[in-house]
Amino acid sequence: MEDMKEIIKDYVIKEYVEDDTEVTYDTPLISGGIVDSFSMVSLKRFLENKYKISIPDDKATPEAFDSVNKICTLVNEYLK
Amino acid sequence: MAYSDKTRGMYTEILDGLKNNGLFKIERYIHSSQAADIEVEFPEGSSLKKVINICANNYLGLSSHPEVVKAAHAGLDSHGYGMSSVRFICGTQDIHKKLEHMLTEFLGTEDTILFPSCMDANAGVFEAVLTKDDVMISDRLVHASLIDGIRLCSAIHDTFKHSDMGHLEEKLQLHNDKRLKMVITDGVFSMDGDTAKLDKMVELCEKYDALLLVDDSHSSGFIGKTGRGTHEQYGVMGKIDIITTTFGKGLGGASGGCVSGRKELVEMCRQKARPYLFSNTIAPPVVAGVIKVLEILSASTDRRDKLEKNTEFWRKGLTDIGLIIKDGDTPIVPVMLFNAKLSQDVSRDLYEEGIYAIGFFFPVVPQGQARIRTQISAGHEIHHLEKALEAFKKVGAKYNILGKTKQEIIEMYGM
Numbered sequence: 500m501e502d503m504k505e506i507i508k509d510y511v512i513k514e515y516v517e518d519d520t521e522v523t524y525d526t527p528l529i530s531g532g533i534v535d536s537f538s539m540v541s542l543k544r545f546l547e548n549k550y551k552i553s554i555p556d557d558k559a560t561p562e563a564f565d566s567v568n569k570i571c572t573l574v575n576e577y578l579k
Numbered sequence: 580m581a582y583s584d585k586t587r588g589m590y591t592e593i594l595d596g597l598k599n600n601g602l603f604k605i606e607r608y609i610h611s612s613q614a615a616d617i618e619v620e621f622p623e624g625s626s627l628k629k630v631i632n633i634c635a636n637n638y639l640g641l642s643s644h645p646e647v648v649k650a651a652h653a654g655l656d657s658h659g660y661g662m663s664s665v666r667f668i669c670g671t672q673d674i675h676k677k678l679e680h681m682l683t684e685f686l687g688t689e690d691t692i693l694f695p696s697c698m699d700a701n702a703g704v705f706e707a708v709l710t711k712d713d714v715m716i717s718d719r720l721v722h723a724s725l726i727d728g729i730r731l732c733s734a735i736h737d738t739f740k741h742s743d744m745g746h747l748e749e750k751l752q753l754h755n756d757k758r759l760k761m762v763i764t765d766g767v768f769s770m771d772g773d774t775a776k777l778d779k780m781v782e783l784c785e786k787y788d789a790l791l792l793v794d795d796s797h798s799s800g801f802i803g804k805t806g807r808g809t810h811e812q813y814g815v816m817g818k819i820d821i822i823t824t825t826f827g828k829g830l831g832g833a834s835g836g837c838v839s840g841r842k843e844l845v846e847m848c849r850q851k852a853r854p855y856l857f858s859n860t861i862a863p864p865v866v867a868g869v870i871k872v873l874e875i876l877s878a879s880t881d882r883r884d885k886l887e888k889n890t891e892f893w894r895k896g897l898t899d900i901g902l903i904i905k906d907g908d909t910p911i912v913p914v915m916l917f918n919a920k921l922s923q924d925v926s927r928d929l930y931e932e933g934i935y936a937i938g939f940f941f942p943v944v945p946q947g948q949a950r951i952r953t954q955i956s957a958g959h960e961i962h963h964l965e966k967a968l969e970a971f972k973k974v975g976a977k978y979n980i981l982g983k984t985k986q987e988i989i990e991m992y993g994m
Contacts, residue, residue, distance in 0.1 A: 517740065537717075537729075541737045544753055 503574065508567045510545055514538070524568045529561040539564055546570070552577040601919065602942075607935075613642035613832060615958045619935065630935040631963050633953045635832075638801050638910055639872075639882045640958025642832035646875060647868050651833075654867020662860045666693075667849075670860030678866050681873045682839055686799070686807060686824075687816040690845040693866075695858045697796050697825035697836030698724040703852030704792070704823060704838050705732035709761060714754040716789075717763035718742065718775065725763055725794055734761075741768075744779045751787040759790060766795035766809030766822075767802060770944050770952065772911030774802070777813035784820075790844075792821040796836070797911060800829030801883040801957075806876055820844065826865070831872040835861045886910055886957040889964060893955050896968040901982035902975055910955040913939075914971070915948070917985060918992035922949035925974055932970035947994035 504524050512522050515534050528534040534542065543559045546552065554577055563573045597603040607621040613635060618627045641647055654674065664670035675693060682691040694700040701724040705715060713734040717725065720741045729736050737754065739747040747762065754760055762784055764775040777793065784791045795808040803811025806829075810819045821840035826833060838848050848855060876882070890910045897904050903915040916922045922938030929936050929951070940949035955964075975981040980988050 535738075537726075537736050538738050540714075540735050541750065541753060544737075548753070 503571050504567055506549070507546070507570050507574075511542070511567065514541065514545075522567070525566050527565055528567075529565045531565075534564065536561060542570075546574055550574055550578060601923070601940075613637050615640070615956060615960070615963050617935065621930075628930075628933070630930065630933050631959075631967055632935045633955070633959075633963075633967055634935055634937045635954060635956065636797070636828035637832050637956050637958060638797075638829040638886055638954070639876070640956045641829070641872055641875070641882070642958075644831075644872075644875070647831055647871050650871030651864040651868035654870075655864040658863035658867070660864070661862050664860060665856060665858065666860045667856065672860075672863060672866075674863060674866045674870065675860065678870050678873075679837070681870060682837055685873055685877065686822055686839045687810070688819075688822060688839040688841075690842040691837050691839040692845050692848050692852075692855065693861055694836045694838065694852075694855055695861060696827065696834055697794070697823055698727075699854035699858060700823045700836045700838045701725045701728040701794060702731060703728065703854040704821060704848055705729055705734065705761075706853070707848045707851040708821075708844050709734040709759060711735075712757065713759040713761065714757040715761050715763055716747065716750045716754065718765065718768075720768050720771070721763060721765050722769060722794055722796070725765070729763070734759075742773065742776060744776060744783065747780070748783055748787075751783060751789055755787060760787065761790040761792055763792045764794070765797070766793045767797035767909050767911065769797050769911065770913065770939065771905050772907045772909045772913060773905065774798075774809050774812065774907070774909065777809055777815050777819070781813075781815045781818045790820040791818075792823070792840075793819050794823045796823070796825040796828055797909070798829075799824040800872070800876055801886050802909065805880055806883040826869045826872075830876075831868050833865045833868055835865055835869065882957040886955065889957065889959050889961075890955045892961065893953070893964050893968075896964065897953075897971065900968060900972045900975065902971060902980070903985060903988075905950075912953045912955065913950040914953060915950050915985065916980070916992075917947055917949055917989050917994060919949045921978065921980075921988075921992045922951060925951055925978065928974040928977065929970050932973060934967050934970040936967075947989075 508522055543554055564570055607619050609617050609619055610627055611618045617632045619630055620627055658672055662670040679691040705728045709732055711733040715729055715734050715736045717738050718741055719738045737750055739750050767774050780791055798808040800806045802809050810816050821844055823838050826835040894912055905913045919940035922940050926938040936951050936953055938951050
């Protein structure tokens with residue numbers, strides 16, 4: 500789980516952060532303006548490719564993607 | 580009547596919020612035609628003030644050009660004021676087709692379709708040519724009209740970091756399984772004045788079999804040796820699948836826009852683009868004016884050459900007096916002030932000195948990147964630019980920002 504959190508956090512920083520904004524596991528990503536709703540699609544596709552899962556569109560909501568912790572919860576739901 | 584006090588109060592509160600946050604836009608009334616020298620009423624009710632305009636998109640100085648005005652008059656006389664129809668019912672005149680042919684030749688594409696505005700072109704093009712099985716990959720700084728068009732399309736949407744070709748390639752790889760991939764960019768970015776790396780983008784699009792769409796609204800008529808646009812500057816004419824552009828800037832400044840590119844894609848717009856199908860045809864005087872603009876620009880490069888020289892003079896002048904500008908070679912020249920209030924104060928003081936230039940700040944530009952966006956025109960003479968430089972020097976000295984670094988300005992005024 501810790502591994503997954505680090506991988507997702509690293510991806511978010513590399514993909515979306517263009518200054519020195521700090522990102523923790525609980526940092527609000529969508530509501531905090533770090534990830535815009537357009538860019539969620541790449542995050543979803545990254546997770547699907549990385550973990551060989553398929554996340555239904557109606558589950559890939561801004562709320563479910565709003566922090567690294569929440570994303571991990573979502574991914575784990577489909578890993579089972 | 581359903582407009583209750585409660586409803587009115589709700590909107591009043593929203594508008595007050597805009598005012599309190601410094602986001603409320605106030606229009607200045609111009610009593611003259613669009614030109615380098617204009618007469619402005621501001622604030623409302625005040626006497627007219629003669630100022631030099633350095634914030635118009637009138638890049639080629641054609642907005643009030645006598646030949647363009649005369650052609651528009653002639654078009655009004657010969658083809659009427661309006662068509663009272665969309666194009667496909669009874670709104671297509673010979674001059675509409677003539678303009679489409681001329682644009683195709685000017686831009687070096689296969690076909691062209693007119694839209695009431697480039698905003699409409701961008702609103703309609705994506706949904707007309709893409710489906711939910713496709714992906715749109717856009718630069719993160721594209722114009723709002725592209726973003727709105729993207730929102731209206733059922734294809735999925737992803738972004739790449741501004742002008743970052745490595746990141747774009749990653750995205751093309753990520754979405755390589757999609758039926759169609761379309762890369763979307765501005766040719767010249769309107770807030771920073773930089774150009775898209777179209778040569779690299781064409782290479783990547785060819786490598787990954789992706790379509791490329793370029794909004795060249797801030798380029799058409801003056802970027803490139805003969806003013807055809809950013810595709811000419813980067814040596815990729817004929818390789819851009821879709822160009823959208825406006826007639827509201829360099830190409831006469833009135834209104835209207837187009838989608839120009841691969842003939843099948845243009846035909847898809849003619850059959851399916853909703854702003855084309857459900858909006859009135861462009862008015863005949865405007866069409867006649869744009870035809871004259873293209874005739875002027877095809878006959879001589881004098882105006883874009885003058886604009887290039889004016890831009891060089893202006894960029895060097897601002898740098899020499901110690902102001903920070905964004906790098907580039909386009910006539911969009913942002914003077915960086917970083918702090919929102921400072922940008923408003925400098926704009927106000929420039930106006931007092933007879934220079935009309937607007938400050939931009941968050942959310943129009945990113946936080947901490949407030950600026951005065953200046954825009955140079957072939958309609959400017961050197962004396963206009965010298966006077967504007969004098970004003971920038973005087974106002975810059977007042978705020979002690981001349982010769983200062985970004986860090987020093989931020990230390991004085993904050994982000």
